[in-house]
Amino acid sequence: MSNPAETKPLPIKVITISVVLIWLFLAAFPFLWTMWGSFKVEGDFFSRANWFNAITGPVTERQHGSPFTLAGYEGAWIEQEFWKAVINTAIVTVFVVIISLTLGTLGGYALARSGFKYTFWLLMAALVFRAMPHVTLVSGYLLPFFQLNIWGYLPTTIIVLVAINQPFTLWMLHSFFLSIPKDLDEAAMVDGCTRFQAFRLAIIPVMWPGVITTGLFSFLLAYNDFTVTSMLLSQENQTMIPQINAFLGSTQEEGKVMYAVAAVVSAIIPLFVLILFFQRQIVSGLTAGAVKG
Amino acid sequence: MARLRLKNVNKRWGSFVGVDNFDLDIADQEFLVLLGPSGCGKSTTMRMIAGLEDVTEGEILFDDTVVNDMDPKDRDISMVFQSYGLYPNLSVYENIRFPLRVRKIPKEKHDEMVMEAVRMTELEDYIHRRPAELSGGQRQRVALGRAIVRRPNIFLMDEPLSNLDAKLRVSTRAQIKNLQSKLKITTVYVTHDQIEAMTLADRVVVMNAGKIQQVGTPTDIYDNPANVFVASFIGSPAMNLVQGTLENGVFEAEGIRVEGLPLAVSGNVTLGFRAEDAEIVEGPAQISSPVYSIELLGEASMITWRLAGSLVSIKTHKEYRADIGAVVNAAVPASICHLFDTASGERIAHG
Amino acid sequence: MPHKTFLSFIWPSLVAMLLFIALPIVSVGFQSLYVEHEQVLVVGETCGPFGCTEEVSVDAAAMAALRAEQPAGQFNGLGTYTNASHLATDEIAEIFATSENFSEIRNRIMNLPFYKALIFTLSYTFIVTPLVIILGFIIAVAVNAVPAMLKGPVIFFSLIPMLVTPLVGSLVLFWMIDSRGIIGAALQSIFGDPSLSLKASPTLTWITLFVYGVWHSAPFAFVVFYAGLQTVPRDTMESAMVDGANRWERIRFVTIPYLMPLATFIALMQLMDNFRVFEPIIGFSAAASATSLSYLIYNDLRAAESPLFGSAAATSMLTIIGVIILLLPVLRQNWREFNRKT
Incomplete structure (x- = not known):
């Protein structure tokens, strides 16, 4: 791979390495800082005296006898019952992912295999729907949902998130199915399958890479959602992100802000793990749309 | 069945x-x-x-x-x-x-x-x-x-x-x-x-x-x-096709003149013949034109001319040599020729 | 695939989108034509030891009956669209009639909530999007040139600001720029001004939000460009080297043209996402200095006593129109391509 034309002069090497290191710092530092700080008390994390206190934690040591404390987590998870929000988030994400993918694979497969013009219009409509700010849709839901008395429940929110997620899921799976040769399901049909059997026997066994990638993004949408969950769920059914926002209202008193910090870190950790295991799929998912239009 | x-x-x-x-x-x-x-x-x-x-x-x-x-x-x-x-x-x-x-x-x-x-x-x-x-x-x-x-x-x-x-x-x-x-x-x-x-x-x-x-x-x-x-799709190489005019049984185009074709047809026609049917000759013949290229195929040599804008090739024995640009003659008797109407592309007659 | 088979595969997805995307848009359009009922007032007498006093109060029973009968409120036509908190047609006319110079017009328009939000939304969209593309490209080119062992960790950490939800991401930064947080304190000591606060002035708040937007989205551009860089045709690159192009010229004449379609793709995605900017405003508690269209809707729906459905719906409709205008070039281009194919 190395040829004379590609060896770089020193200044360029220095510049590229420093750009990368600066970026690495910008991207990673805020999270590492907040994670570290979440084990401190407010007097250290928001130190009036010296920012260095956030690292060493003298006030924490004075209050809890050790430079690290789980007080923030205790307050958030137990006192403020953050664990309920975690369970709700788990329920919402699991169902949103499963339902989105079920509907999306069927629809995406049909869009990829039908040659008629209306597929173009459906995909364009999906693109426009994808661009709608979610809060505009929410303003359309509230009144009917109040009337029908289905506001505030988890299933309602799950279905809404599935629907909002559909345009994206359809696009993604549509372009993924286009990359599976048509020959495969046609061979199955000639061999004696109906269209649905061909989908089940020939396509389902080979579609998992695309489905996993799409599933990751469905997961992120449901997990990260604030707009829909904060407006459509009643207080007791609240998920993590709106719950964090709710903490902010009650954090004026000394110490409470650390509950929010602990909750934020709790919400970030699963994403760390997710990226750790699925980095390749996420990158390929982000670029799939770009490569295939 | x-x-x-x-x-x-x-x-x-x-x-x-x-x-x-x-x-x-x-x-x-x-x-x-x-x-x-x-x-x-x-x-x-x-x-x-x-x-x-x-x-x-x-x-x-x-x-x-x-x-x-x-x-x-x-x-x-x-x-x-x-x-x-x-x-x-x-x-x-x-x-x-x-x-x-x-x-x-x-x-x-x-x-x-x-x-x-x-x-x-x-x-x-x-x-x-x-x-x-x-x-x-x-x-x-x-x-x-x-x-x-x-x-x-x-x-x-x-x-x-x-x-x-x-x-x-x-x-x-x-x-x-x-x-x-x-x-x-x-x-x-x-x-x-x-x-x-x-x-x-x-x-x-x-x-x-x-x-x-x-x-x-x-x-x-x-x-x-x-x-x-x-004609142009079947055969390797495909049939040679030259556009020209046919009058009184004589086909003429730049560098080629074939006599003895059917008298019944006249006007703009396309003359076709297969590379393996024609042969290189000394002395006057139907094709007489400078060589465009010569390719050695192993089992044969292929001589190509440029006649009336189309490339025309003939296969000959493998020892044959000629300089590019030198005038070479080839025999294309009427019996190996196919005639097509230039406008419609349809076959008219066999030579 | 015959129409019937197509339909049998796609109907669940289609029904979901029709019920929960298309229908709500219709519902929004409908709601925007109505306003909340006026309060039904009753005059009652409270008699005490010092005689009777008349008291005006809201007749809760009558209000409930009215709401049950006409849940959307009373018909208002396009009234909501033109009132002071939306397009404010009268106010605009007055401002132009009575203002003396441009900066006065600007200041007075910035006091109208809808225009204030629109201007912030557009500024955010059209400032953050190009910066994201440029920064993403620079990072991608730099990462592409560093040793392979660095690339994995860089991509790992780059994905975090993007994948963490905006509310959480902005909170993380918000705590750091607090005057007691590390960045806030650092800025104070750099500028030697102990009262400096990024939250205090509207301009600084806007800049903070823009910086957050770039930080949040640059990884997306970076990842897409980086993937694109892996597929830059080697032949073209090598022929440029043989032709004597230097490093910069190779980027200028080979890499950038090759990545142009990706830049268009990123721009499209970013325009859509930035136009709905909303969560950072909550995360940074910035509503006093900067509001966006989405935030206005959220705020109306969150109104303390009863949600202002009509007002939220009118803003929603205007936002939807904005989205469609934004997408128009894309749709037109797709339409042309589609026509060329058939």
């Missing part, structure tokens, strides 16, 4: 015509090749026979049954696809067994039928492998095995050799020919390679732009091309 009839079959997408009025009878046990450049409608025709594409107009009959509205699975056909369409998650054995499984053929018969197909396609050593672990030629044979395992009424093959390298193509071609004659199953075979068509077919259908250009045996099509398109 079945006879296959296509009655004025049309395929249109909006205003785009894919197949235009395709009308043909295919006899039982016949090996029919659909030949044409890409986009000529040959694959679409086959896919309509398979039921993978709707027929816009016309009828397709298997024996005496109209199958237009039948699903592919009910047509009792099997098909070999260009990219094989093997199930990547199944072993070779299971790939070949798949049609038996989904068609609910009694389980106890499966092993015997699959092993028979495995023997015929010489895949005995690979039955437990996955498609990803096979070479292109082996995958092709799995697709073939899957097609024959069930002894369908009709075999359809869509460019089955186009993904193989040249050497493998020759041997697999022979294997397909051999299998078909053993199994005696009506076969429709799509290709853009005229050598495949000539070597395999009982009859060839040459298509272009959705229309049938000519139907006939390979010899027929080679010796009597129906129009300029067929």
Whole structure:
């Protein structure tokens, strides 16, 4: 791979390495800082005296006898019952992912295999729907949902998130199915399958890479959602992100802000793990749309 | 065993015509090749026979049954696809067994039928492998095995050799020919390679732009091309074609003059002849022009002129040498010439 | 695939989108034509030891009956669209009639809530999007040139600001720029001004939000460009080297043209996402200095006593129109391509 034309002069090497290191710092530092700080008390994390206190934690040591404390987590998870929000988030994400993918694979497969013009219009409509700010849709839901008395429940929110997620899921799976040769399901049909059997026997066994990638993004949408969950769920059914926002209202008193910090870190950790295991799929998912239009 | 009839079959997408009025009878046990450049409608025709594409107009009959509205699975056909369409998650054995499984053929018969197909396609050593672990030629044979395992009424093959390298193509071609004659199953075979068509077919259908250009045996099509398109598509090298004028039985164009052609025709015509029919001569002859290039093919040499804007080539013995630019003469007697109407491209007469 | 089969595969997805995307848009359009009922007032007498006093109160029962009968409120036509908190047609006319110079017009328009939000939304969209593309490209080119062992960790950490939800991401930064947080304190000591606060001035708040937007989205551009860089045709690159192009010229004449379609793709995605900017405003508690269209809707729906459905719906409709205008070039281009194909 190395040829004379590609060896770089020193200044360029220095510049590229420093750009990368600066970026690495910008991207990673805020999270590492907040994670570290979440084990401190407010007097250290928001130190009036010296920012260095956030690292060493003298006030924490004075209050809890050790430079690290789980007080923030205790307050958030137990006192403020953050664990309920975690369970709700788990329920919402699991169902949103499963339902989105079920509907999306069927629809995406049909869009990829039908040659008629209306597929173009459906995909364009999906693109426009994808661009709608979610809060505009929410303003359309509230009144009917109040009337029908289905506001505030988890299933309602799950279905809404599935629907909002559909345009994206359809696009993604549509372009993924286009990359599976048509020959495969046609061979199955000639061999004696109906269209649905061909989908089940020939396509389902080979579609998992695309489905996993799409599933990751469905997961992120449901997990990260604030707009829909904060407006459509009643207080007791609240998920993590709106719950964090709710903490902010009650954090004026000394110490409470650390509950929010602990909750934020709790919400970030699963994403760390997710990226750790699925980095390749996420990158390929982000670029799939770009490569295939 | 079945006879296959296509009655004025049309395929249109909006205003785009894919197949235009395709009308043909295919006899039982016949090996029919659909030949044409890409986009000529040959694959679409086959896919309509398979039921993978709707027929816009016309009828397709298997024996005496109209199958237009039948699903592919009910047509009792099997098909070999260009990219094989093997199930990547199944072993070779299971790939070949798949049609038996989904068609609910009694389980106890499966092993015997699959092993028979495995023997015929010489895949005995690979039955437990996955498609990803096979070479292109082996995958092709799995697709073939899957097609024959069930002894369908009709075999359809869509460019089955186009993904193989040249050497493998020759041997697999022979294997397909051999299998078909053993199994005696009506076969429709799509290709853009005229050598495949000539070597395999009982009859060839040459298509272009959705229309049938000519139907006939390979010899027929080679010796009597129906129009300029067929003449330029069949043969290697293809037929030489020169545009010029014909008057009183004399064809004239820049660098070429042929006498003794039929008197009945006159006007703008295209003269065609095959490279192997003409020969280089000393002294005055029909072609007399500076050489454009000389290529050594191994078994022969090929001399090329540029006459009236078209390249014209003649094969001669392998020791022949000439300088590019030197004037060389060649004999093109009227008896080896074909005449086509320049405007319509249709054949007018034989020289 | 025949129409019937197509439909049998796609109907669940289609029904979901029709019910929960298309229908709500219709519902929004409908709601925007109505306003909340006026309060039904009753005059009652409360009598005490010092005589009776008349008291005006809201007749809860009558209000409930009215709401049950006409849940959307009373018909208002396009009134909501033109009132002071939306297009403010009268106010605009007055401003132009009575203002003396441009900066006065600007200041007075910035006091109208809808225009204030629109201007912030557009500024955010059209400032953040190009910066994201440029920064993403620079990072991608730099990462592409560093040793392979660095690439994995860089991509790992780059994905975090993008995948963490905006509310959480902005909170993390918000705590750091607090005057007691590390960045806030650092800025104070750099500028030697102990009262400096990024939250205090509107301009600084806007800049903070823009910086957050770039930080949040640059990884997306980076990842897409980086993937694109892996596929830059080697032949073209090598022929440029043979032709004598230097490093910069190779980027200028080979890499950038090759990545142009990706830049268009990123721009499209970013325009859509940035136009709905909303969560950072909550995360940074920036509503006093910067509001966006989405935030206005959220705020109306969150109104303390009863949600202002009509007002939220009118803003929603205007936002939807904005989205469609934004997408128009894309749709037109797709339409042309589609026509060329058929």
